[in-house]
Amino acid sequence: RRLQKGIAQKVYEVESDPKVRPRLFRELHREIKDRFGVASYKDVKRKELQSALRYIENWIPRKVS
Known part of the structure; x- marks a missing residue:
């Protein structure tokens, strides 16, 4: 639950466009799965x-080209 909250908090903090958020959720979930x-x-x-929460806190989405 805390991990889920942290992910949501980060995505909403990084992106205000609701159309872009699902892609960021997918990206962050994938990176957590790979990393851990x-x-x-x-x-x-x-x-x-704690390590996962720190990772999420410092996560920076890849730029869309």
């Missing part, structure tokens, strides 16, 4: 939670 080696962001281990 899990099938879903929900599978991030409790001991890795």
